Amino acid sequence: MSVLPPPLSRSTIVTALRSAGCVFAEDEAELILSTAASPAEAAAMVGRRAEGLPLEHVLGWAGFHGLRVAVDPGVFVPRRRSEFLVDQAAATLGDVWHGAGSGTARTPVVVDLCCGSGALGAALARVLGRVELHACDVEPAAVRCARRNLDGVGQVHEGDLFAALPAGLRGRIDVLLANVPYVPTGDVALLPAEARDHEPLVALDGGDDGLDVMRRVVAAAPGWLAPGGSLLMETSERQAESALATVRGGGLDARTATSDELWATVVIGTRPR
Template sequence: MTDPAPQPDHGQPDGALVLRLRAAGCVFAEDEALLLAEAAGGDPDELERLVVRRVAGEPLEPLLGWAEFAGLRLRVEPGVFVPRHRTELLAERAAQEAAARPGPTVLDLCCGVGAIAAVVLRRVPDARVLAADVEPAAVRCARANLEPAARVFEGDLFAPLPRELRGGIDVIAVNAPYVPTVEISRMPPEARDHEPAVALDGGGDGLDVHRRIAAGAPDWLAPGGVLLIEASDEQASVSAALFTAGGLAVVIEQDDERGSTVVIARSAASS
């Protein structure tokens, strides 16, 4: 299970190291210098190896071995999708929805390293939490972050889930890939060159995976269940229409401060 995120070290970073990181374009060079020094554990050779990789453009979090998300420290490895702070809105709303139900079953779909599931586990102790992703390295990290408190499945969307869950999931939270294919080349190198395409590429308009989820989710939601899925501001109305067409009642929520947009789709309660 995950641990609370470590508190920042308020010591003074090495000035030469800060200059190297700043010259490489690291906006928070002072903070990164302290974190890399901590990760090196006092070994100057290891610190130099980490700095060389960071200056070459590798994301910070896999070099540290963890990412901070909603106050939690999550294990990340090189080559996995690093959870973004804008997704905290999705995680918070999923936890709120779960907390409103007794003993809820919650699915973190396209879970990556399990960030949303970890927040739900922390905030809703009686939740039965599941997670699934198609990318093996992400699944490995999710298992390290979540098990044994949650079950993690490897496979495409709903395919690896036990059949008995069909029609019984109270909350489905999804951070599916939603970047249009033509936009991948315009992403920051940290994402474009170091994160798996399967976690980024959403097809022509970015909503190919949303379409597949909208087609399958109604069969998996419990009566009165809810699905929450992240989208861009520009895509949200189209994504919402996909879930409306599937018979779900849809609203869109936004958090301008974090740049977050979440489509929330509810199934009808049983009569």
């Protein structure tokens, strides 16, 4: 690990980051200086960033949907485009939040599947204000990280997809967030080194066409969703039609939502009432 020589200044950090190929060196320097507890820690952080670690792993946190979410080394870094997934989930909960027209509000049941750091569940809980939240991931490092982020907010379970969830959630889930891996296996090598080398492969690789995990989720989701409950998954624009067909094939009413600003595509499947 390289360490910057004294004196440590903002300009010194910016120069070091630029030399390492960081496009937004000025912004990253500000984040490092505001996070580090000492000049020595700042220098060490710059060294790790120059070695290619994701900025979020260097800082120990990521900004997401107005939150500062802890992100440990080896844990998938939440992308800003996934804020659109959270917004769409909140929008689908309108009827549930208002008692589905009955005049009796109730607490929505939300599951964050493949939760990684737990960023999506944490953000949605913040938006809703009241929620029964469960999150799960197969990666132990992600589970440890999510438990920190969701402490006092929701329960985090370790295991493979629905096998990790309490059986009592069957037929009760109002919103099922599933930010499944959707990168085709052949494209993983084309990802930026920050993701390819420092994030878990299980959080990136979606199989030959990128939809393998999505198919598994869709096959089981109808049995876990409440009547009128929705499954929301992020996908790429080029996969959207195949993802829609997959969701419809699982017996759910399907549609897509897109954000040009965030370059985000979300496929939404709703269990008929």
